[in-house]
Amino acid sequence: MEAKNSAKERMVQSALELFHQRGIRGASVDEILKRSRAGKGQFSHYFKNKDGLVLAVVDYLEAIIRSGQVDSNYSFSSWDDFEGWFGRYIGFQKEVDCELSCPLGTIGNDLTNDQDHLRRAVKSFFDWSTAQLARFFAERKAAGELVESADPDALADLCMVVMEGGMLMSKITRSTALFERAADQVLSYIRSLR
Amino acid sequence: MEAKNSAKERMVQSALELFHQRGIRGASVDEILKRSRAGKGQFSHYFKNKDGLVLAVVDYLEAIIRSGQVDSNYSFSSWDDFEGWFGRYIGFQKEVDCELSCPLGTIGNDLTNDQDHLRRAVKSFFDWSTAQLARFFAERKAAGELVESADPDALADLCMVVMEGGMLMSKITRSTALFERAADQVLSYIRSLR
DNA sequence: TCAATATTGTACCAATTGGTACATAATCTA
DNA sequence: TAGATTATGTACCAATTGGTACAATATTGA
Incomplete structure (x- = not known):
């Protein structure tokens, strides 16, 4: 149905790159079109x-991350998988010399109150990611690998917050x-909870 | 020397409000001038x-936070002081219905590579904040209130990252x-380290 | 006082912004 | 193939952008 490198796809990918670098407002439509060789x-x-x-970009991001086409995937099955999770984000920052932060965090922070549908789209991705982490912790706890007092949901929230904050602070401090x-x-x- | 509500002061304060709400690019100079009743x-x-x-806004923010004129101050002297630290940020978010995130985080993330002097100004504030937290943990450790394996610098980093990430995630998830x-x-x- | 300095207001500018209009070309389908 | 639908290119637009020019007004200090 869709050609390999359709104009639509190129526009979305170029927009993602520029939104990631400079936020929504920092990337003009004209510049996106120029980069994607579209009119x-x-x-x-x-x-x-x-x-x-922007919505297409958010949907695209969610799709590639959920499908595991990107480094920082969320298909944990062991503690080793999980321990590498932060490392993949840190590795990304090193690759880009700490010049970027999380694309969805950047886009989400750029939104205004009259863009609630976009905010919800970003939120839905974070909800999904948090749920993946929480599911992993719940599984480990059910397997007796976490103490009774450990709260899987709270641990998942902690990880997400540290990931987002870490990406942002890395960019600011380079x-x-x-x-x-x-x-x-x-x-x-x-x-210590194991 | 400077009048109570000088035009300069009004411009900086209006700019801070608008940058906080919509980022640097989201607030035009004309709008800032209109709000501050200046030409x-x-x-x-x-x-x-x-x-x-922008630089004046960053300097202003740093000044009021370092001088403790704002809720989330950094003059910890007890564990109770520290335990209220996150609470002040969470309280701020509740006051603004989670429609904002950290002003310096927002400004810092909005900067491009050709604004390195501004980035350094934002970074210097985060460095100072982190140092305040680290000093507190180091003092507690010296007083025997933290186990030997506790790393004051790493704990300070963790707090800063959770604060920034928490502010951002609060805005996105409302x-x-x-x-x-x-x-x-x-x-x-x-x-658990005490 | 009176000239220098600091402050403020208005008009203007070229460039860029997001968006539309519309003609043309390619592709599908009956 | 004919006609519709989809895709693409070019030209244009009003509004807004950051920034400048310059005149006018206070304020200061010798």
Whole structure:
């Protein structure tokens, strides 16, 4: 149905790159079109307006992460899998010299109150991610690998918050040192509950 | 020297409010001037350009936080002081219905690579905040109130990362639930080191 | 006092913004 | 193949952007 590298796909991917780098407002439609070698015609044809493109970008991001096509996947089955989770985000930051933070965090923070449908789309991805972590912790607890007082949902929330905060602080400080130490503390904490 | 409510002061305060709400790019110079009841003349007179205004806003924020004029101060002297630290940020989010995140986090994430002087200004505030937390943990450890294996710097990093991530996730999910549970876990962890 | 300095207001500018109009070309389908 | 639908390109638009020019007004200090 859809060609391999359709104009629509190129627009979404270019928009993702630019939104990730400079946020929604920092990337103009014209620049996105130039980068994706598309014209205004395609843009208006495939999207109602810029918000429509943002929604497509969020959906695209959610799709590739949920399908595991990206480094930081959420298919934990062992403690080793989990312990590598923070490492993949830290590794990403090192690859990009700490010049970016989380794409969905950046997009989500850029939204205004009149873009609630977009905010909900971003939130739904975070809800899913948190649920994946919580499911993993619940499974480990059911297997007797976590003490009775451990709260799987709270642990999942802690991980998500540290990941988002770590990505943001890495960009601002241009260093993963803070993120790494914080992640280490979380891992120590969770190990102490085993 | 400076009048109580000088045009410069009004411009900085209005800019802070708007940058906090919509980021740097989301707040136009014209809108800031309208809100602060000032003209283009004053703007050009007091600031070189928009970046100059951003720098003034960052300096202003750092000054009021370091001087303790704002709720979330950093003058910890007891465990009770510290345990209320996350609570003040969570309380702020509740006051604003989770429609904002951390002002310096928002500004910091909005910067591009050609604004390195601004990034360094934001970073210097985070460095100071982290150092305040680290000093507190180091003092407690010296007083024998933390186990030998506790790392004051790493604990400070963990707190900063959870605070920033919590503020961001609260805005995106429009709820402090995640932030609260994550903060609780951090407090549990630190208590386990006492 | 009176000139220098600091402050403020208004008008303007080129560039960019998101968005529309509309003609053309390709593709599908009956 | 004919006609509809889908896809693409070009030109244009009003509004907004950050920034400048410059005149006018206070305020200061010798």
